[in-house]
Amino acid sequence: MHDVEDIDATAVEVYLLRVRHPADDAERLAARAGLAAGDVARAEALLYGLGLLQPSPAGGWVAVSPESAADQLLAPVEADILARRITMAAAREQLQSLSGAYVEARSMRSAEISIEVVEGIDNTRAVIDDLARTCTESLEALIPGIPSEEAIEAALPLDLELLARGAHIRTLLQHSARSHRTGLRYAETIRAAGARVRSAGVLPTRMLIYDRQCAVLPLDPLHTGAGVALVRDPSAVGFLYRVFDHCWDDGIDIPVTPGALEASEGVPTGLEREVLQLMAAGKANDAIAEQLGISRRSVSRVVSQLMTHLGATSRFQAGARAALNGWLS
Known part of the structure; x- marks a missing residue:
C-alpha cells in the first residue's frame, strides 16, 4: 500500500x-x-x-472516486484492526474475570497471615508495587538515611500515582537527606504533587504503612535487599502507626529552598535555622549532629558560617544577637 x-x-x-x-x-x-x-x-x-x-x-x-478507492485500499487493514481489537477485548475480559477471585484470595491471605516474610529485592519490589497500586486512602513512610537514586526511581512513580488517585501521603525523611540533592529532589517532587514531607533527627527504622492496614518493615535494617516483613495484625499495625505519629510530631517541615542563608534578608532557613536554635539552647556540636542526623563536620561548618554572619566571637554572643534579630522566634 x-x-x-x-x-x-x-x-x-x-x-x-x-x-x-x-x-x-x-x-x-x-x-x-x-x-x-x-x-x-x-x-x-x-x-x-x-x-x-x-x-x-x-x-x-x-x-x-477517492472514497471508493480508500474503502477498497483500507478494508484489509481495518479488518485486521477489528480482529485485533476483538482479541484484545477477549483477553482483557478473561483476565478481569479473575479480579474477584484475586481480591477474595488477597483478603483471605491478609486475614489468615498476620506476618508474612518476603525475601529478595525483586520479590520485595513486586509486593510494594502491589500494595501501592491497591492502596486507596493513605501511605505513611519513614525513610532513614539518604534514599538512593535507585530507591527513588522505584518509589516516585508509585507515590505520584497514589497522590493522583487522591490518597494522602506523609513522608518523614532524616535530617541528613536535607543536605543531599537526591533526597531534596524526591521531597520537592512529591510535595509539589500533594504529599506532606518532614525530616527528623533520628528514625527507628525504615517503614511503610498502607491504608493503616499493612506495615512493611525490613528483615535487616542494614541490608534492605534482604527482604521485608508484611505486618497485617491490627494491633501491631496500630502500634506502628502510633510510632510513626510520634516521629512525625517531632519532625520539621522541609523548607522550599533549604540549606542556604537568604541573601536578601540574611535570615537563616532550613538546616542553618535548626542548628542556630540548638546552639541557642546550649547544645554542643556533637549533640546537634546526633539530633539532626548529620555529621559533626557539617555542624561545625554551619556553626562557623552562622558565627561569621552574626559577627559573633562566641556561641553565647551568637545566640544573643540571633535573639535580638528575632531569628529564634
Whole structure:
C-alpha cells in the first residue's frame, strides 16, 4: 500500500485528466498534460496501485472516486484492526474475570497471615508495587538515611500515582537527606504533587504503612535487599502507626529552598535555622549532629558560617544577637 505522500503533482494532474477525459489514450492524455508518455505511464501505475484508476473493459483507464478507492485500499487493514481489537477485548475480559477471585484470595491471605516474610529485592519490589497500586486512602513512610537514586526511581512513580488517585501521603525523611540533592529532589517532587514531607533527627527504622492496614518493615535494617516483613495484625499495625505519629510530631517541615542563608534578608532557613536554635539552647556540636542526623563536620561548618554572619566571637554572643534579630522566634 502506498503512502499518501507518494501522490505527487504529476499523478494528481493525470488523475484529474482521467476524470475529465476517460476515453483518451495515453498519447492524447500526455499531450493534454504536456508530459512525456513515460511520465504519464508511471503516474497511471501509481494511481492504479492506490485504487484511483481501474482498467476499462474497452481499454484504457477509468477514474475511481477517492472514497471508493480508500474503502477498497483500507478494508484489509481495518479488518485486521477489528480482529485485533476483538482479541484484545477477549483477553482483557478473561483476565478481569479473575479480579474477584484475586481480591477474595488477597483478603483471605491478609486475614489468615498476620506476618508474612518476603525475601529478595525483586520479590520485595513486586509486593510494594502491589500494595501501592491497591492502596486507596493513605501511605505513611519513614525513610532513614539518604534514599538512593535507585530507591527513588522505584518509589516516585508509585507515590505520584497514589497522590493522583487522591490518597494522602506523609513522608518523614532524616535530617541528613536535607543536605543531599537526591533526597531534596524526591521531597520537592512529591510535595509539589500533594504529599506532606518532614525530616527528623533520628528514625527507628525504615517503614511503610498502607491504608493503616499493612506495615512493611525490613528483615535487616542494614541490608534492605534482604527482604521485608508484611505486618497485617491490627494491633501491631496500630502500634506502628502510633510510632510513626510520634516521629512525625517531632519532625520539621522541609523548607522550599533549604540549606542556604537568604541573601536578601540574611535570615537563616532550613538546616542553618535548626542548628542556630540548638546552639541557642546550649547544645554542643556533637549533640546537634546526633539530633539532626548529620555529621559533626557539617555542624561545625554551619556553626562557623552562622558565627561569621552574626559577627559573633562566641556561641553565647551568637545566640544573643540571633535573639535580638528575632531569628529564634
